[in-house]
Amino acid sequence: MRRILIFVAIACLSAPAAAGDLPTAAALRDRALSDSTAWNLLESLTTEIGPRMVGSPAALHARDWALAKLKALGFANVHAEAFAKPSWARGEESAEVLAPFPQKLAVIGLGGSVPTPPQGIDAPIVVLKNYDAVLAARPGAFKGKIVVVNQPMTRTQDGSGYGAAVVARYGASEAAKRGAVAYLVRSISTSDTREPHTGSGGFGPDAPKIPAAALGVPDADLLEHMAARGPVRVRLKLASFVRPNSMAWNVSGEIVGSVKPRDVIVVGGHLDSWDPGTGAIDDGAGVAITTAAAKMIGQLPRHPRRTIRVVLWGSEETGGSGDAYLAAHKGELARIVVAAESDLGSDRIYRLKLPPSGPDQRGLKPLAAALAPLKVFVSPDPAMHAGSDVEGLQKAGVPVFSLDQDATRYFDIHHSADDTMAVVDREQLNQNVAAWAALLYLIADSDVNFRAKMGK
């Protein structure tokens, strides 16, 4: 109730904005809807670089691509910040049912998985309906077996089904503690297509390391159907290696503020991606959307009062870019006005969540009005998550906001070979750019202090 009242207060507040006028925001927004910058960035990144896992040659190409693009688009202070990031790479991978009904299976290794021996692991399977059944099993229950977890994921607009399902992807260590020799998890996916979806395996330090892979959704069902008939043997082959000394880079560039250049708004997407697709919606889209929005603001006759800094994060998928950034920017934390990341695909934004609300609303009055024509509403609920790469900043006290994207089909595609330009809807991509451009302009050209609102 309190939140709703505060929300109404935001919407109705009639104090003059310190800056950030609605007509400029509206014009930016409308231009963005037919602008080609984001589309072209995304097409360039997926075509010229393609998949770009940390530690791969493509990650280095992606760094150079980002530096060149930010410079070409007129950003200032363009540079890359290197950090150490041990990395993992897959080799050949396969799986098949050996008996009783020989069939090939679609699998993809989970990030961080140890390899199998070259001849593979050939073992009986045990199929469990969900991750809780792994946890409930007694010690030794899976001795000598390949554990298969067939836990489905729920489709949701806000993506919240992911959290409930992804625990199963982290189950290898718990299975290993109970004797499993390998771990196969149903892809964390809302689709019924066969491409398996990878992701980090979350291997714990306190359990034997066993090979772990994701099965295509139909393949997990297939194994469950077979297992209902009697014993099933599967052969799993995974090759992988680790580069202990590899590096990653956060690449950034700025639209320098005209009045308070040291007050910084940090936004961006992540440059790194998983490898089966071309990293279009995860997260070429976030890179393209935030870069395009900031670039359009940079082309205004007058820059907004405060600086907009686009950070293209170098290691979201395997963690670490946020920590590295926090360590490198400890000295300016107090000047980071607010932070956010675009990392839930390329489909339309439907909602804005702001930092917890308070009395200081100068400059935010036109916000709801600027976003309404895009069918984006301002939520009375505060932003709780704003992207993995800004979690470090968030924990260190930096306020965050989120422009929430429609994730209804995101997890059909995420971390699979289906993540390519073909699934990107240009109109929805540009709706994202329009929302980011209007919002960033209004915040950057205001003096709003989100920390005051948060009582910090």
Add this chain to the structure above:
Amino acid sequence: MRRILIFVAIACLSAPAAAGDLPTAAALRDRALSDSTAWNLLESLTTEIGPRMVGSPAALHARDWALAKLKALGFANVHAEAFAKPSWARGEESAEVLAPFPQKLAVIGLGGSVPTPPQGIDAPIVVLKNYDAVLAARPGAFKGKIVVVNQPMTRTQDGSGYGAAVVARYGASEAAKRGAVAYLVRSISTSDTREPHTGSGGFGPDAPKIPAAALGVPDADLLEHMAARGPVRVRLKLASFVRPNSMAWNVSGEIVGSVKPRDVIVVGGHLDSWDPGTGAIDDGAGVAITTAAAKMIGQLPRHPRRTIRVVLWGSEETGGSGDAYLAAHKGELARIVVAAESDLGSDRIYRLKLPPSGPDQRGLKPLAAALAPLKVFVSPDPAMHAGSDVEGLQKAGVPVFSLDQDATRYFDIHHSADDTMAVVDREQLNQNVAAWAALLYLIADSDVNFRAKMGK
């Protein structure tokens, strides 16, 4: 106009039906909606056999599976009719962009393709927008090049977009005549996912044999995007081999007619499938639907007047089962009342097309009434196509009908790894069974002479 009048005549005709009463048809239909036979058959076939290309060990298993299932479901005269069918099998396949932007590509060899040398073919590409551009090219235009045809397919409810697009899959020979060293075609697919869709390559006798494969839809776009920037080199590796002496089998079983057992209605689906998926919608569904419908009729207290013969065809994907059947059944052609095949997936039926209409409508009066609750209408247009496997019968003068399925999403899946049980909607599958059961019962229990209607 004439057709419409005749259609109205069918619907309104008030002469008493010779047999085939609506209450029995309606009861069959309604039972079918909650029957589990089709679902169980499909689950069994995809789980216990999986993909079953002609000539593979799985094709032999599928034959034995079909014989056992038909017997267990109470069919009479269950047997397999063997015919010679040279077959093709794939080995390891891969493709990648070598320069200027190295990336892996998703490919699958086309049926009948010759292999590449073991080290692959490494050549520059030329990207064409459609198959017409292949035909329009001058002799020698593609000398030393890999031809890439990026022709999209249109989504249609009746599947008619396929015919317009699939010509591109048959383009290798025309490219080879103009000097191409290999041929890559955008998958004949309406989807934007990355699984490539295979199919026969249609290699002509009058052209050099070159390796040919289908690209994932996004991969074809990717190559077009790269080629727009300058020269692109691709390496294609395809392994394959031919079994010149392999066999295939049409498996059949009958619900023997109670009055005119030698008058036969031939229906079925095809047992063989392509190999990347488990052959669920192409065409385990057709096998399951027609078998389940006939089985339910076989369980009636009294069999219909005429015989219903289910033929589970052994070689639809690479042709030949219909010819073999025609050759083996020449002597009874005149007694085949009508033929049809279920081979467009597992989604709902929306329309019935009958043989060309004429004056003899005895027994068909309840037809529209029996199908209407399933939201199936009787088209005024005659059936022109009733499945590849009955084309031989059709050309030999056997009347055909078609129960037209909604193919809106069929070509998202068809001939790709995505063809599994996961995409089958049980309710729609059973709507198919219900329509087939009601229709087959009414036709089989009537004396309608479709040939008279056709003026033959």
